[in-house]
Every structure is written in structure tokens, then in C-alpha cells.
Amino acid sequence: MTINDAPTPTAVDPWPEYDEEWRRWHRRHEEARADPHGFLAVTGLHWLTSEPQRFPDVPGEWHTGEGGPVVALGGDEELTVDDQPVRGRHVFGPIAERGGVTVGIEGGVLEVARRGGHDILRPRHPDHPLRVAYRGTPTYPPSRRWVLSGRFVPFDDPRSTTVGAAVKGLKHVYDAPGRIEFAVDGVPLSLTAFDGHVPGSLSVLFTDATSGVTTYPANRSLTVGAPDEQGRVSLDFNRATNLPCAYTDFATCPLPPAENRLPIAVEAGEKSPYERLATDRS
Structure with a gap:
């Protein structure tokens, strides 16, 4: 299977180098998602x-x-x-x-x-219809507006944080090392962060005012690189991605902590999958 039909949005800003790099990143992400034994193949x-x-x-x-x-x-x-x-x-x-x-x-x-x-x-199973029919995930066009500077503020000790899951009644527990503070249009915001897959990196789960409108209602995920010595980080919301539960009911994905429900519309990153939109309309 190929994902030749995956969307290729045009950048809002005349930002060709970033735009091209973002396209390469997104294509790699899509290819991993459509792996023969990836989440789209779960039966x-x-x-x-x-x-x-x-x-x-x-x-x-x-x-x-x-x-x-x-x-x-x-x-x-x-x-x-x-x-x-x-x-x-x-x-x-x-x-x-x-x-x-x-x-x-x-x-x-x-x-x-x-x-x-x-x-x-x-x-x-690679022949699962969800994977075979997959045609890519729609996204917002990448925009410079959504590459933001932030500051990582560590907690005195990692905080055990219990969150819900895509499966009703299931709970996940993570140690949160701190929060990320940033601002959008002068509005101060923060996100509780968990440890990322790469040592030193961070991962945040969030919802925002687009959730349930143009983006998947339950969650989106953003990977943040390791803070520098002053705690500075970059949040590139153009790389906000869906978790497996956006595509399949066979996922146990965690939900964001309550404090990670942003009051603004993050019009960046991945939107609701075509497959989930078709289910919601049926």
C-alpha cells in the first residue's frame, strides 16, 4: 500500500526551507503509521x-x-x-x-x-481494511505562527499524574517532570509534560478549541526537544499528531491531564482522520 493520496498542503507563509523539511517529516510519519504491522493493521x-x-x-x-x-x-x-x-x-x-x-x-x-x-x-494483519484503504491524514498548512518559544519549569520532584484513556474505565499513570510555559498572542499558557521517547525530550498531550471541530476530540500529542541549560524549548505545533485512538477503537491511548485543555484554537498539525469523520457521519 502507498499513501500517494496523502495531503500536501501549501504553507501559509513564504517559508520554503521549513515547509520542505516539514513535508519530509510528515511523509516519514505517515509511512510509519501505515507500516504493514502498525496501528492501522490492528484487528x-x-x-x-x-x-x-x-x-x-x-x-x-x-x-x-x-x-x-x-x-x-x-x-x-x-x-x-x-x-x-x-x-x-x-x-x-x-x-x-x-x-x-x-x-x-x-x-x-x-x-x-x-x-x-x-x-x-x-x-x-497487513490486509486489515483500515490500513489497506488508508489515504493519509489531513493537516493544517504549516505556519511560522505555530513555532513558539517556551520555558520548561521542572517540579521539585516528578509528579505522579493519573489520566484517563480512550478505553472507558482504564487509567494511565505517568511521572510528570515539570510543565512548559509559553504564550500565544500575549495569552500565558502552560502544559504539563511527560518524559519523551528520546532521553531528555518531553511529550505533551493536549486538547484545544479545535478539538471536536476540526481535530480529533480526545487528544493530540506533541514531542518537544530537550530543554537547554536555561530551560528554553521550542514548541512546533505544526507537528502536533494524532494518537492511534484517532483511527481505531482498538487503542488504549492516554487522555491529556485536565490542565492541558488549552482555551485557544491551535490551528496547526494533524486534523481528524478521514476514517473517523466518516464514522462520525454514519
Whole structure:
């Protein structure tokens, strides 16, 4: 599958170097999203309990407990674990929160993970219609207006922060190292930040006045580079992206902390996916 139909907006500002770099970044982001085993390929979300159970799109009978997920494969059923075929009984061991392993199954892969204190299974098949029909995500045109300077203010100690999730009743807990202060048109604002994937970087989840209008209602995400020695950071809202829950109901994405609901319209970054808009209209 290709995403040749992905939108290629024209920049509002005559800012060719940034605009071209943004286009390259966005195309890489789209290609990763449409990976054969990415989130668009997820076909189910299964919650493991202490009671053994089978699922229609996953081989074996599964349960979990203090020792982590366990599968009992019968007959010709097979998994591929660390490139080796596995049959019979297999113990995965305890899985860390927000951790997981990926194993091979017929026609795809299976994610065995832990989210919100629960062990889950998520099969991924490249031929899933959501992935096959994906045509890119609409965006606002990149604009210099939304590349902002900010200041990271660390908390005395990281604050344990509990947030909701795309799945009703599920909770996520993160340690927040501090907040980012910035201003838009003279209006002072701040966002509680979590640790990013790259050591030293930060990640913020937020909603704003566009949420539920032109952007996905529940959340958007922004990665912020590591603060300098004076705590200065750059917030490029042109790179605000959707989380997997914007595309599929099989995601467990965290929601923003209450204080990250911005009162302004951040008309930058990714908009609601075409697929979600079609669902909302049906």
C-alpha cells in the first residue's frame, strides 16, 4: 500500500526551507503509521484474565496472572517467538507497564502487552481494511505562527499524574517532570509534560478549541526537544499528531491531564482522520 493520496498542503507563509523539511517529516510519519504491522493493521483488542479463553483472530488459549501471559497452543497452532516456532504451552513472563512483545502469527503478528495494569493481545494483519484503504491524514498548512518559544519549569520532584484513556474505565499513570510555559498572542499558557521517547525530550498531550471541530476530540500529542541549560524549548505545533485512538477503537491511548485543555484554537498539525469523520457521519 502507498499513501500517494496523502495531503500536501501549501504553507501559509513564504517559508520554503521549513515547509520542505516539514513535508519530509510528515511523509516519514505517515509511512510509519501505515507500516504493514502498525496501528492501522490492528484487528482486535483482547483483555486477558485468569480464566483461560480463546479469541477468534488469535491462535491458542490464553490466560494471565502474577507470572504474566500464558498461551496453550493446540493441534497445528503455532507462534513465532524470537524467530523460533513455538507449539504447546508458552509462558511470556511478567510484562512491564506500557511494555510488550511482538510474536508472529499466521498472516501477521501479535502484540502481547500491558496497559493500565491489564495484559492485552492485539493482532495485526497487513490486509486489515483500515490500513489497506488508508489515504493519509489531513493537516493544517504549516505556519511560522505555530513555532513558539517556551520555558520548561521542572517540579521539585516528578509528579505522579493519573489520566484517563480512550478505553472507558482504564487509567494511565505517568511521572510528570515539570510543565512548559509559553504564550500565544500575549495569552500565558502552560502544559504539563511527560518524559519523551528520546532521553531528555518531553511529550505533551493536549486538547484545544479545535478539538471536536476540526481535530480529533480526545487528544493530540506533541514531542518537544530537550530543554537547554536555561530551560528554553521550542514548541512546533505544526507537528502536533494524532494518537492511534484517532483511527481505531482498538487503542488504549492516554487522555491529556485536565490542565492541558488549552482555551485557544491551535490551528496547526494533524486534523481528524478521514476514517473517523466518516464514522462520525454514519
